[in-house]
Amino acid sequence: MNQIKSKSFLETAAVPFFSILFGFILGAIVMLAFGYNPLAAYEALFVGVFTNRYFFGEALVQATVLTFTGLAFAVASRAGFFNIGVAGQFLFGWLASVTFALAFPSIPRILMVPLVLGVGMIAGSFYAGIAGFLRAYFGTSEVIVTIMLNHTMLLISNYMTNFVIGSGSKTGFVGDNTSLSVKFLSDLTNGSRLNIGFILAIIFVILYKIFMDHTVRGFELQAVGLNAEAARYAGMSAKRNIIVSMLISGGVAGIGGAIQGIGTFKYLFTQSSIPSQGFDGIAVALLGMGNPYGIFASSFLFGILKQGATFMPSQAGVPNELVDVVIASIIFFVGASYIIRILMKKFGFSKD
Amino acid sequence: MENIENVVEMNNITKIFGNFTANEDINFHVRKGEIHALLGENGAGKSTLMNMLGGVFEPTSGEIKVRGEKVVIDSPDKADELGIGMVHQHFMLVDKFTVTENIMLGREEHNAGYIDTKTAEKRIEELSNRYGLSVDPRAKVEDITVGMQQRTEILKALYKGSEILILDEPTAVLTPQEIEELMNIIRALAAEGRSIIIITHKLDEIKAVADRCTVIRRGKKTGTVNVADTTQQQLADMMVGRAVNFNVEKGPSHPGDVILDVKDLVVEDHRGLNAVDGTSLQIRSGEILGLAGIDGNGQSEFVQALSGMMPVKSGTIHLKGKNVTNMTPREITESGYAHIPEDRHLHGLILDMSLEKNMVLQTYYKEPFSKNGFMQDKEIKDYALRLIDEFDVRMSSEENPARDLSGGNQQKAIIAREIDRDPDLLVAAQPTRGLDVGAIEFIHKRLVEQRDKGKAVLLMSFELDEILDVSDRIAVMYEGKIMAVVDAKETNENELGLLMAGSSLEDTDSKKYEREEKMTDESN
Ligand SMILES: Nc1ncnc2c1ncn2[C@@H]1O[C@H](COP(=O)(O)OP(=O)(O)OP(=O)(O)O)[C@@H](O)[C@H]1O
Ligand SMILES: [Mg+2]
Numbered sequence: 001m002n003q004i005k006s007k008s009f010l011e012t013a014a015v016p017f018f019s020i021l022f023g024f025i026l027g028a029i030v031m032l033a034f035g036y037n038p039l040a041a042y043e044a045l046f047v048g049v050f051t052n053r054y055f056f057g058e059a060l061v062q063a064t065v066l067t068f069t070g071l072a073f074a075v076a077s078r079a080g081f082f083n084i085g086v087a088g089q090f091l092f093g094w095l096a097s098v099t100f101a102l103a104f105p106s107i108p109r110i111l112m113v114p115l116v117l118g119v120g121m122i123a124g125s126f127y128a129g130i131a132g133f134l135r136a137y138f139g140t141s142e143v144i145v146t147i148m149l150n151h152t153m154l155l156i157s158n159y160m161t162n163f164v165i166g167s168g169s170k171t172g173f174v175g176d177n178t179s180l181s182v183k184f185l186s187d188l189t190n191g192s193r194l195n196i197g198f199i200l201a202i203i204f205v206i207l208y209k210i211f212m213d214h215t216v217r218g219f220e221l222q223a224v225g226l227n228a229e230a231a232r233y234a235g236m237s238a239k240r241n242i243i244v245s246m247l248i249s250g251g252v253a254g255i256g257g258a259i260q261g262i263g264t265f266k267y268l269f270t271q272s273s274i275p276s277q278g279f280d281g282i283a284v285a286l287l288g289m290g291n292p293y294g295i296f297a298s299s300f301l302f303g304i305l306k307q308g309a310t311f312m313p314s315q316a317g318v319p320n321e322l323v324d325v326v327i328a329s330i331i332f333f334v335g336a337s338y339i340i341r342i343l344m345k346k347f348g349f350s351k352d
Numbered sequence: 353m354e355n356i357e358n359v360v361e362m363n364n365i366t367k368i369f370g371n372f373t374a375n376e377d378i379n380f381h382v383r384k385g386e387i388h389a390l391l392g393e394n395g396a397g398k399s400t401l402m403n404m405l406g407g408v409f410e411p412t413s414g415e416i417k418v419r420g421e422k423v424v425i426d427s428p429d430k431a432d433e434l435g436i437g438m439v440h441q442h443f444m445l446v447d448k449f450t451v452t453e454n455i456m457l458g459r460e461e462h463n464a465g466y467i468d469t470k471t472a473e474k475r476i477e478e479l480s481n482r483y484g485l486s487v488d489p490r491a492k493v494e495d496i497t498v499g500m501q502q503r504t505e506i507l508k509a510l511y512k513g514s515e516i517l518i519l520d521e522p523t524a525v526l527t528p529q530e531i532e533e534l535m536n537i538i539r540a541l542a543a544e545g546r547s548i549i550i551i552t553h554k555l556d557e558i559k560a561v562a563d564r565c566t567v568i569r570r571g572k573k574t575g576t577v578n579v580a581d582t583t584q585q586q587l588a589d590m591m592v593g594r595a596v597n598f599n600v601e602k603g604p605s606h607p608g609d610v611i612l613d614v615k616d617l618v619v620e621d622h623r624g625l626n627a628v629d630g631t632s633l634q635i636r637s638g639e640i641l642g643l644a645g646i647d648g649n650g651q652s653e654f655v656q657a658l659s660g661m662m663p664v665k666s667g668t669i670h671l672k673g674k675n676v677t678n679m680t681p682r683e684i685t686e687s688g689y690a691h692i693p694e695d696r697h698l699h700g701l702i703l704d705m706s707l708e709k710n711m712v713l714q715t716y717y718k719e720p721f722s723k724n725g726f727m728q729d730k731e732i733k734d735y736a737l738r739l740i741d742e743f744d745v746r747m748s749s750e751e752n753p754a755r756d757l758s759g760g761n762q763q764k765a766i767i768a769r770e771i772d773r774d775p776d777l778l779v780a781a782q783p784t785r786g787l788d789v790g791a792i793e794f795i796h797k798r799l800v801e802q803r804d805k806g807k808a809v810l811l812m813s814f815e816l817d818e819i820l821d822v823s824d825r826i827a828v829m830y831e832g833k834i835m836a837v838v839d840a841k842e843t844n845e846n847e848l849g850l851l852m853a854g855s856s857l858e859d860t861d862s863k864k865y866e867r868e869e870k871m872t873d874e875s876n
Contacts, residue, residue, distance in 0.1 A: 214727050215726055215727065216722045216726070219727055223705065226704050227702045227703065230698065230701060231702070232681060233659070233691075235681045237682070
C-alpha cells in the first residue's frame, strides 16, 4: 500500500528530519537557559557513542527493543487503534519469559530460545488481546483499557518479582540455556550486551513491511484503519480486525519484552514505573511515520540519544534529565509536523 | 479598460499534477452579477480550475485578476479576503459542530475574548431569512440532511461577505424540490450584483439559471457561449466532442425467476424509528426495478438492510431462494449481491488507498488477487487497468490514492467494480450522481446490459427522469412502505409525484380521471 506515493520521498522524509532538527535546537535552548553548554553536551553525546564500539553496541541494544515496541504501536495504529498499552505488554513479555526461563533451566538452548521468545510473544498478545476483545465486543475504548492494564501489569510484575519468582526486588539470573548472545556481535562491539535480538529486530522490520504491503491480513487491517465503514461494507469484519491487530501488536511488544528480559538483563527487577520503552516506542513509531524502515531508523536515533545521554553529565555537566527534554522536544515537533508542513510550504520546499 | 466589468479573470491558466496536465492554457472570465456555468466531462478539470480561485491549489502558470487587479490566491483565507467563497463538491463541514459553529469557524465573533454565538446566530438567521436558506442554526451537522448541509455551506460563504460564489456541483446531492429552491436563491444572489459560478452536469439547470456557460474538455477550454442562444444538445456536443444520446435505448424486458424476495421488512433507523415499515418487494431476473421516493422515506435504510449494513428488525430477505436476512455483508456479497452505495466517500471507497487496491475491495481475498494469504500485485494492477479502460475512468495513475480522482471518476470506478463482479442482483443507489451526460448514457447502457444478461437490477434514484427511462417497473416508497408498483411504460412523472407524496394508487387514478375530464372539458 502506498498512500504517500504521490508525495516524493524527499518531501516525506523532510518532516521527521525537521522535527529532529528543531528538537535539537529546542533542547539546546533549554540547556542554554539553564546555563549549560549545548555544543559540549551534544558533542559528548555523539562522540561517546560513535568512538567506542562497546557503547555503540549498547546503543543498538536500546534500539533493538525500541524497534519492537515501535513496530508494535505502528501495527495497531495502522488499523486505527491507539495501543497505549505497549509498555504493559512489553513488561508482561519480560515477566513471562524470565519466569519461563527460571522454571526450565535444563531444556537445551536450541529449543529453549524459540520457546522463551514464543512465551514472551504469547504473553504480550494475550495482554493486548484483552483490550482488543473489550473494544470489539463492548465498544470499550482501547486507550483507557490499555492505560489501566499498564498499571495492573506494573503491580503484577513487581509482586511476582518480590514474592514469587524472586525476592528482594529482583529475580535470579536465567540459565545459559536461554542466552541470546552470539559471539560475533559481542566481539564486534567489544563485549556489549548486543545479541541476536538485534538480528530479530531487522527481520521483524522486513516482516512488517511484507505483512502490510503484501498480505491479505495487512490489507484488511489498513482498510479498516483508513475507513472502517467502507471496509465493513466491503465485507471485512471490524471485530476480527480489531482483535487481530491487537494480538499482533501485543505479540511484537511481548517479543521485545522477552529480548529485554533474557537478552539484555537476563533477569527481572522491581520497576519503579511503567517501562519507558513503551512510550518511547510510540514516539519512535510517530517519528518513523508508521514506515518500518523509518521506525528502525528512529529507534537507532533514540538508542544513540539514550546511550549518549549517559555521557552528558560526566563530560558536559548536563543532567541526564535534559536529554529527556531533547527527546521530548523531538516528539513535540513530530506531533507538530503539521506546522512543519506549513512552514515548508511557506518557504517553498513543497508545492501545493 | 474594456475588461473592467470582469470581476474575475483567469488568463492562460495551466495546472500540472506530477506529469498530468489537469488544466491547459484556460481563459475564464466572469462578469459582475452574472451566473456563469462551468460544464465539462468528469475529470475535465472543472474542480481543479475553481480550486485555484478558491485558494486550494496554485496554478502552475498563468495569471488571476480579481476586480482588475492581479492577485496570488495562495490560501482559502486569501480567497475569503478577495470576497471569493467556495462550496466544494464534497462538503467541508465539521460533523460534531452545530450549523452556527461551522459558519463561524475562522470568523468567530468575539466579546471580551469569549466567542459570541448569540450575535452570530442572529446574523445567520437574518441571512437565512433574506435568501430563503432555511437551516436550524443550533442543529449539529451530523444530524441534518445534505440539503441543509449545503445551505450551511452557502451561508458560510455569505456570512463572510463573498461577492463571488463558486458552487461545485451543488445540485448533485439535492432532491428536485431542493434544486428548485437553490435556483431561486442563486437568482436572488445574482440580482444583488454577486457573481455566481456554478458547476453542474445537468444541462436543464444551466438552461434554467445561467447567463453564460464555459465548456472544458480534457483540461482545455472549448468555448464560452451565451446560454440563451445555445441548445442543450449543442452544449452536450461541445463538452463530449460527439453527439450524445439522451434516450435510453432498451428492448422489452423478459422477467424470469424471482431473484430478490423481501417480505414484511422492518428496519429501524438510528433514532429507533421504523424507517422501513413492513415493506414487501420482489425483483425478477431480467428486469430493472426502479425505487422512487422523496429522500428520507426509508429507501436508504431499505438498501442498507439488503446489503447487511443495517440490522433487520423483522421480516425476511431471500436472495435466489436463500435466506440472507441479517447475514454479514460478506455473506450477502458472496450470495451474488453487488451494491453501488449512495455515499461514495463513506461506503464506496477508501480514499487514501490506491485506486487499484480499491478496485478489489470486495474480492481481494480470492484468487487470482491473492494466493495463500498474499496479495498478487500484478494481477490486481492488470485487473484495475482493465476496468479503468473499460469504464473510461480518467486519472493520472492507478497507483495514486482514490482521493485524487475527480468526483465523477470516483463514481465510475465504483460502478466498474460492482458491475464487473457480475452479480445476480445489482443494487444501484443514485448511481449517476455527479456524472456527466456521456457517462450517464454509458452507465444506463450497462445497467440495461446487466438486465439483458438475465440479472436483476434495483435502481434507487431521486431523479424521476432516470427512474422512468431506465426501469421496467417502478416501486414508490413513502414513509417506509411501498405505495404501489407500477409499470414504467404506463406511468408518468405526475402519477409518480403523487404516489411519492403519499397518495394511493386509487387516489391517483381518480385524480388522473379528474384531470382527463378537465382536459376534455377544456377542449370542448
Ligand atoms: N491532487 C491531485 N493529484 C493528481 N491528480 C489530480 C489531483 N486532483 C485532480 N487530479 C486529476 O485532475 C483531473 C481533473 O480533476 P477535477 O477534479 O478538476 O475534475 P472535474 O472536472 O471536477 O470532474 P468531476 O465532474 O468528475 O468532478 C482528474 O483526472 C484528476 O484525477
Ligand atoms: Mg469536480
